[in-house]
Amino acid sequence: MSQVMLKDIGLKEYTLDNLDILRELRDVHFKSRSEICVERAKYVTEYLREKDNPQDAPVIRRAKTVNYFLSNKSAVFPDNNLIAGTTTSKAMGAPLYPEFFALTIWPELETISTRKSNPQLLSKEEADLLNFEIYPFWMERNVLEVTRKRYNNPQCMKLFEQLIFFVASKAGCISHTVPCYSVVLDKGLNYIIQEAADKESEISKNTPLSDEDQEKLNFYKAVQTVLKGIIDYANNLSRAAIELSKTVSDPVRKKSLEKMAEVCGRVPANPASTFHEAVNSLWISHISIHAENINMAMSPGRLDQILYKYYRKDMDEGRLTIKEAMELVGCLWLKLADNVNMVPETAEELFGGAGTAPAVTLGGVDANGEDAVNDLTYIMLRVTELLKTRDPSMNARYNYEKNSKEYRDRVCEVIANTKAVPAFHNDITDIKTLENQGTLTEHARDYAIIGCVELASSGRSYDASSSVMLNLVAPLELTLYNGKRPATGDEQIGPNTGDPSRFKSFEEFWEAFKGQLKWLIGEAVQLNEYFGKIHQEVVPTPLLSAYFEGPMEKGKDLIFGGALYNSSGATHIGFADTVDSLNAIEKAVFIDKKCTFTELLAALKANFQGYESLHQYLVNKAPKYGTEDPVAIKNSQNLICFLYELYQSRVNYRGGKYRPAYWSMTNHSGQGGLANALPNGRKAGEPFASGITPVSGAAKELTACLKTIGGLDSLCIPGGEALNLKFTTVENESDIEKFGQIIESYFRLGGMQVQFNIMSYETLIDAKNHPEKYPGLMVRVSGYSAYFKDLNDKMKDELIKRTEYNLRTGAAVPFPGFK
Amino acid sequence: MLNEILNIILFRKFRTNSAKNNFMKCLQSELAEDFLDVLLKLMSLIFCVDKHFRRNIENFNARYLFMNKDGSITVAAVFNNGKLKVSEQKIDNTDVTVIFKDERALMNFILSPKPDILHAMLNQEVTFEGNLNYLSKFAFMATHLQLMVTKQ
Numbered sequence: 012m013s014q015v016m017l018k019d020i021g022l023k024e025y026t027l028d029n030l031d032i033l034r035e036l037r038d039v040h041f042k043s044r045s046e047i048c049v050e051r052a053k054y055v056t057e058y059l060r061e062k063d064n065p066q067d068a069p070v071i072r073r074a075k076t077v078n079y080f081l082s083n084k085s086a087v088f089p090d091n092n093l094i095a096g097t098t099t100s101k102a103m104g105a106p107l108y109p110e111f112f113a114l115t116i117w118p119e120l121e122t123i124s125t126r127k128s129n130p131q132l133l134s135k136e137e138a139d140l141l142n143f144e145i146y147p148f149w150m151e152r153n154v155l156e157v158t159r160k161r162y163n164n165p166q167c168m169k170l171f172e173q174l175i176f177f178v179a180s181k182a183g184c185i186s187h188t189v190p191c192y193s194v195v196l197d198k199g200l201n202y203i204i205q206e207a208a209d210k211e212s213e214i215s216k217n218t219p220l221s222d223e224d225q226e227k228l229n230f231y232k233a234v235q236t237v238l239k240g241i242i243d244y245a246n247n248l249s250r251a252a253i254e255l256s257k258t259v260s261d262p263v264r265k266k267s268l269e270k271m272a273e274v275c276g277r278v279p280a281n282p283a284s285t286f287h288e289a290v291n292s293l294w295i296s297h298i299s300i301h302a303e304n305i306n307m308a309m310s311p312g313r314l315d316q317i318l319y320k321y322y323r324k325d326m327d328e329g330r331l332t333i334k335e336a337m338e339l340v341g342c343l344w345l346k347l348a349d350n351v352n353m354v355p356e357t358a359e360e361l362f363g364g365a366g367t368a369p370a371v372t373l374g375g376v377d378a379n380g381e382d383a384v385n386d387l388t389y390i391m392l393r394v395t396e397l398l399k400t401r402d403p404s405m406n407a408r409y410n411y412e413k414n415s416k417e418y419r420d421r422v423c424e425v426i427a428n429t430k431a432v433p434a435f436h437n438d439i440t441d442i443k444t445l446e447n448q449g450t451l452t453e454h455a456r457d458y459a460i461i462g463c464v465e466l467a468s469s470g471r472s473y474d475a476s477s478s479v480m481l482n483l484v485a486p487l488e489l490t491l492y493n494g495k496r497p498a499t500g501d502e503q504i505g506p507n508t509g510d511p512s513r514f515k516s517f518e519e520f521w522e523a524f525k526g527q528l529k530w531l532i533g534e535a536v537q538l539n540e541y542f543g544k545i546h547q548e549v550v551p552t553p554l555l556s557a558y559f560e561g562p563m564e565k566g567k568d569l570i571f572g573g574a575l576y577n578s579s580g581a582t583h584i585g586f587a588d589t590v591d592s593l594n595a596i597e598k599a600v601f602i603d604k605k606c607t608f609t610e611l612l613a614a615l616k617a618n619f620q621g622y623e624s625l626h627q628y629l630v631n632k633a634p635k636y637g638t639e640d641p642v643a644i645k646n647s648q649n650l651i652c653f654l655y656e657l658y659q660s661r662v663n664y665r666g667g668k669y670r671p672a673y674w675s676m677t678n679h680s681g682q683g684g685l686a687n688a689l690p691n692g693r694k695a696g697e698p699f700a701s702g703i704t705p706v707s708g709a710a711k712e713l714t715a716c717l718k719t720i721g722g723l724d725s726l727c728i729p730g731g732e733a734l735n736l737k738f739t740t741v742e743n744e745s746d747i748e749k750f751g752q753i754i755e756s757y758f759r760l761g762g763m764q765v766q767f768n769i770m771s772y773e774t775l776i777d778a779k780n781h782p783e784k785y786p787g788l789m790v791r792v793s794g795y796s797a798y799f800k801d802l803n804d805k806m807k808d809e810l811i812k813r814t815e816y817n818l819r820t821g822a823a824v825p826f827p828g829f830k
Numbered sequence: 831m832l833n834e835i836l837n838i839i840l841f842r843k844f845r846t847n848s849a850k851n852n853f854m855k856c857l858q859s860e861l862a863e864d865f866l867d868v869l870l871k872l873m874s875l876i877f878c879v880d881k882h883f884r885r886n887i888e889n890f891n892a893r894y895l896f897m898n899k900d901g902s903i904t905v906a907a908v909f910n911n912g913k914l915k916v917s918e919q920k921i922d923n924t925d926v927t928v929i930f931k932d933e934r935a936l937m938n939f940i941l942s943p944k945p946d947i948l949h950a951m952l953n954q955e956v957t958f959e960g961n962l963n964y965l966s967k968f969a970f971m972a973t974h975l976q977l978m979v980t981k982q
Contacts, residue, residue, distance in 0.1 A: 117970045118973055
């Protein structure tokens with residue numbers, strides 16, 4: 012039965028003109044400058060230096076450390092937001108995690124505030140604190156160095172540090188997951204603390220205590236300790252709100268502060284009894300996760316489902332209006348956007364402009380497989396449409412068998428109006444894909460998006476979905492040069508798989524490529540396993556564990572495999588360029604015999620200079636992924652299947668399988684900038700295509716493009732995929748309907764996900780040349796949203812050059828020429 | 831007090847000015863010849879005359895080795911109990927070893943802000959082995975000197 016009671020699902024009567032608080036907060040948000048916040052690093056270091064008991068079990072040390080930070084964390088109210096709590100002590104803060112990568116900005120402490128690319132403010136006093144007090148303590152203690160020492164600087168780590176083979180994000184975080192806050196909202200933290208205390212007491216009765224019992228005892232103690240830290244923080248917020256209310260004269264603000272004081276005095280310690288309390292309880296829970304773990308793609312999940320019963324009850328009982336609900340949702344959206352990542356200058360090349368990607372998921376079906384779209388879904392869509400902020404990363408599930416056409420078209424309308432969000436996800440394939448991974452149907456139906464596009468059963472599955480980011484062009488080049496890469500000179504990096512000029516068939520090349528790929532994946536997985544083991548020793552995660560199904564039942568931390576489901580994600584950079592290069596080799600060298608392998612390699616080394624005819628052939632005649640050419644279809648499907656089988660045969664340190672995925676953040680631009688010319692005609696330094704998207708200009712017809720990508724077996728893509736499409740314009744109802752039909756057709760063909768930029772080549776070129784005219788222009792990159800102005804030039808160029816389709820005809824729009 | 835007296839006797843402030851000039855010239859030069867030598871000489875002197883900068887190496891013990899690819903340049907920098915000793919010989923048990931193609935590449939690698947750090951690493955112009963945090967700390971100190979010289 013439909014839960015939609017709104018008369019106008021578009022909520023058009025609500026605008027920023029009559030939602031004063033959201034208009035004001037949005038203005039403040041866009042004016043805020045990113046600042047480094049040292050508070051967390053300070054308290055974590057202070058605890059470990061002065062108060063730590065090394066005899067404590069790792070999980071207890073971690074809990075006490077996080078408790079110490081939370082208990083001392085500043086209770087600040089930087090603006091007039093209706094919800095209490097901030098991720099950092101700054102209005103727009105980048106928290107520091109010295110356990111992981113915070114030391115990478117050490118060289119920049121005196122320049123980070125003024126650097127050209129995305130500066131992050133840091134005062135002299137704070138820089139001194141980091142330089143003299145905090146960073147020296149961590150020189151031998153962060154996860155990267157502990158791992159290096161423990162495993163004697165293994166080859167896999169050296170490959171990682173060269174950056175052009177794979178990135179192992181586990182060196183930098185426990186992240187990329189979807190906790191479930193329902194238990195906190197419904198029962199309160201005191202309930203979980205009591206549950207942990209009861210379980211501790213029960214196990215203590217065992218005599219003698221086994222090692223396993225002792226580990227469980229430690230875990231339950233740790234949960235109690237760390238959750239008490241959250242309650243301390245909420246109480247501090249409550250007290251600070253009261254104090255602040257005494258100093259303000261504006262009666263509206265005074266009342267708001269008094270309300271926050273009351274709310275934080277109750278939640279998250281106790282069950283939420285109103286929509287306002289539920290929203291604030293959820294927000295404080297989300298903050299607490301970042302007290303323990305890095306602010307990267309920790310995704311709050313299906314908020315239209317989690318918060319709906321509080322909304323409905325307040326609405327039914329007359330305590331809440333739609334306007335008030337929109338204000339609270341808008342305040343939550345802006346809170347989710349109150350933090351950024353600390354990004355060293357070098358990493359700007361690879362990740363520049365990224366938000367923290369806390370993904371919110373809307374719509375889809377419920378545990379019984381019925382339409383889950385409700386009034387709150389539409390309120391959240393409207394707020395998204397009005398605020399147009401980079402974070403939260405918005406995602407709409409669409410089940411073409413259960414969700415209404417009105418919902419589908421409303422999501423399309425929001426995309427058209429924001430130009431970029433939400434992303435669309437196919438409920439039917441996503442659920443089947445998760446079921447195929449062993450997820451129970453009712454749990455699969457309750458999936459939410461992690462960060463960019465990855466799938467997780469909310470609060471049940473710890474997927475660490477960004478564990479490996481593998482550059483597929485690396486094994487391709489290793490195959491072309493028999494284990495070497497042009498970028499790394501004469502060093503033998505991969506195995507000898509043979510001189511390709513002696514290969515007699517494409518199949519020989521394919522086998523050699525698979526050999527390099529298998530070797531490189533082996534190295535990437537090995538390093539992830541090393542980091543996982545070190546995480547278990549150094550940074551267990553009792554706080555995050557409390558927000559999952561499994562750890563509390565098993566008495567086992569998430570990082571030890573406590574969650575109900577476990578996996579590690581491995582995403583791939585350069586998929587389309589790799590497939591097209593395979594196509595080009597098969598066609599040019601072995602089918603058409605247009606050139607020999609020796610000639611092809613010479614052309615690549617010369618960056619096609621002097622080989623213009625061959626270059627034209629490779630660009631225009633070789634089969635392209637995204638078309639219905641049988642060679643291209645075969646190679647894309649073979650690669651997807653091979654990677655799936657390879658990863659699924661690997662079991663991680665938590666007992667879960669590796670899941671391949673195809674999303675690339677901005678890595679396709681950064682990695683492309685560092686790779687030589689490729690057989691598909693791509694010249695040295697040009698960006699790769701993003702995610703699972705065809706190479707720009709390669710797929711001239713939208714229908715064929717969607718058919719071939721939809722034809723990829725989604726069961727082989729359990730980590731998720733990002734398909735980026737660009738439409739010139741969506742102007743009227745007829746366009747919206749056409750837009751919706753395209754998405755539905757793609758989903759019926761089997762496509763998993765699609766995201767859009769609704770903007771022309773010309774608009775983006777103008778935005779690059781005149782950034783001042785487009786301060787808030789939001790774009791979808793490859794999985795997440797960014798402000799166009801924050802991206803580096805290479806990434807901007809990649810977005811500009813992405814194939815633009817005419818929505819009405821489905822034909823690619825000719826590129827106007829770009830300098 | 832003793833340090834102040836030594837600064838006077840050993841003309842350290844005068845030598846510091848000279849070393850700053852040399853460092854500035856090196857920063858502006860195309861090839862950055864003798865970058866490492868000039869940098870470490872300036873660093874040693876600033877540790878003596880600048881109390882705030884000296885704080886960087888209080889209780890800091892570390893062994894760095896810098897080598898170019900053909901072995902014609904080998905410089906060891908050993909920090910021990912608030913002192914820096916530089917020698918032109920290979921040392922063992924380093925915390926970090928940096929191997930560079932030429933001194934321009936090394937300079938670009940160490941000093942921020944420089945847009946081509948990634949390329950220096952990826953083109954194998956600079957490689958390192960060991961604890962990255964030690965390199966980060968060294969780069970911070972070098973950048974501080976760069977700012978000191980260029981802001982004069």
